[in-house]
Amino acid sequence: MNERELIIKAQSGDFDSFNRLITDNKDKIYRLALKLSGNRDDAADIMQETFLKAVDNIDKFRLESSFGTWLYSIALNTFRSRLDDNKKMPLKTIEEYLPTGHDHASSKLLDWGNPHDLYEQKQLKDIIESYLDEMPHKYSLPFILRYMEDLPVKEVASLLSLSVAAAKSRILRARLALRERLTEKFREKTSGSL
Amino acid sequence: MEACSKYIQNIADYIDGEIDSVLCSQLEEHLKSCENCRIMVDTLKQTVYLCREGKKEKLPTEIENRLNDAIKKRWEKKFGKK
Numbered sequence: 001m002n003e004r005e006l007i008i009k010a011q012s013g014d015f016d017s018f019n020r021l022i023t024d025n026k027d028k029i030y031r032l033a034l035k036l037s038g039n040r041d042d043a044a045d046i047m048q049e050t051f052l053k054a055v056d057n058i059d060k061f062r063l064e065s066s067f068g069t070w071l072y073s074i075a076l077n078t079f080r081s082r083l084d085d086n087k088k089m090p091l092k093t094i095e096e097y098l099p100t101g102h103d104h105a106s107s108k109l110l111d112w113g114n115p116h117d118l119y120e121q122k123q124l125k126d127i128i129e130s131y132l133d134e135m136p137h138k139y140s141l142p143f144i145l146r147y148m149e150d151l152p153v154k155e156v157a158s159l160l161s162l163s164v165a166a167a168k169s170r171i172l173r174a175r176l177a178l179r180e181r182l183t184e185k186f187r188e189k190t191s192g193s194l
Numbered sequence: 195m196e197a198c199s200k201y202i203q204n205i206a207d208y209i210d211g212e213i214d215s216v217l218c219s220q221l222e223e224h225l226k227s228c229e230n231c232r233i234m235v236d237t238l239k240q241t242v243y244l245c246r247e248g249k250k251e252k253l254p255t256e257i258e259n260r261l262n263d264a265i266k267k268r269w270e271k272k273f274g275k276k
Contacts, residue, residue, distance in 0.1 A: 013273035015266070026261070030253040044257045048264055055268045098199060098234070109233040112240055124244055147242045172206045179234075179241045 003067055011059050018058065021067050022051060028068065028149075029075050035144050036079045038133045046082075050075040065158075072149075073159050076141065088136040094169065097176035110183050110190075118189045131181045135174060142167050143174035198224075198231055205231075209239050 001009075001017075009017035029050055033043035053074050061070055115124060132140045145156045146167075157167035201221045207213040208221050225232045253261075 015269050027253050031251050048261050051265050052268050109230045111233050112237050148245055179237050
């Protein structure tokens with residue numbers, strides 16, 4: 001039975017069909033919730049709320065997207081309803097993150113080399129998670145969906161109700177901000193070890 | 195200076211392989227002579243690699259069991275017991 005048939009059966013009250021639809025998505029939604037919230041307790045809450053809302057609204061699902069994308073949108077809305085972006089670090093404009101040109105004598109960028117020579121993988125993961133957590137969600141959400149969930153830019157834009165251009169711009173700013181923070185961290189480590 | 199800002203705006207598309215071929219060859223030519231832009235491309239690529247690293251977390255069994263119970267109850271409330 002394909003996804004469409006399963007959805008139609010689930011909409012008429014067939015629990016086994018619904019179960020088959022969510023089985024493959026449980027890990028995905030949990031991982032997304034974990035990246036969004038940064039901790040297991042909140043991730044479990046967001047995930048449970050997501051699937052319960054899916055039960056409540058299964059009959060309203062119009063099959064205009066894949067079932068997985070629909071679940072993503074419920075998870076994102078659930079997460080966003082809990083947000084407080086006021087305490088987050090503001091991001092700079094794209095231009096402010098960029099090198100200033102060929103005259104680099106006084107502003108040469110740090111070549112990272114191999115970051116694993118500086119930090120273990122687990123440490124790097126924790127550093128990245130803390131930086132993403134400090135970032136306003138309007139930037140971290142598109143970045144996570146694009147590069148950590150591997151969604152195409154179009155789908156990211158659609159899930160977040162953004163134009164493709166706005167989604168691209170936010171993803172790039174998040175990426176530049178993250179690159180800059182990591183560079184500072186690596187610079188500290190290399191200068192400290194000299 | 196102008197060249198850098200012109201190309202670097204397209205760096206994300208370049209890294210993600212979504213840039214048109216003419217701009218791509220111009221950018222690659224630029225990278226040969228501009229160390230900062232080369233470092234920028236390299237470190238932006240690494241930023242994403244580092245984010246993607248690590249084991250994919252699995253849903254813990256205890257949380258999954260709790261979730262399954264909650265879903266079942268909510269389903270029966272909506273559609274009635276089988």
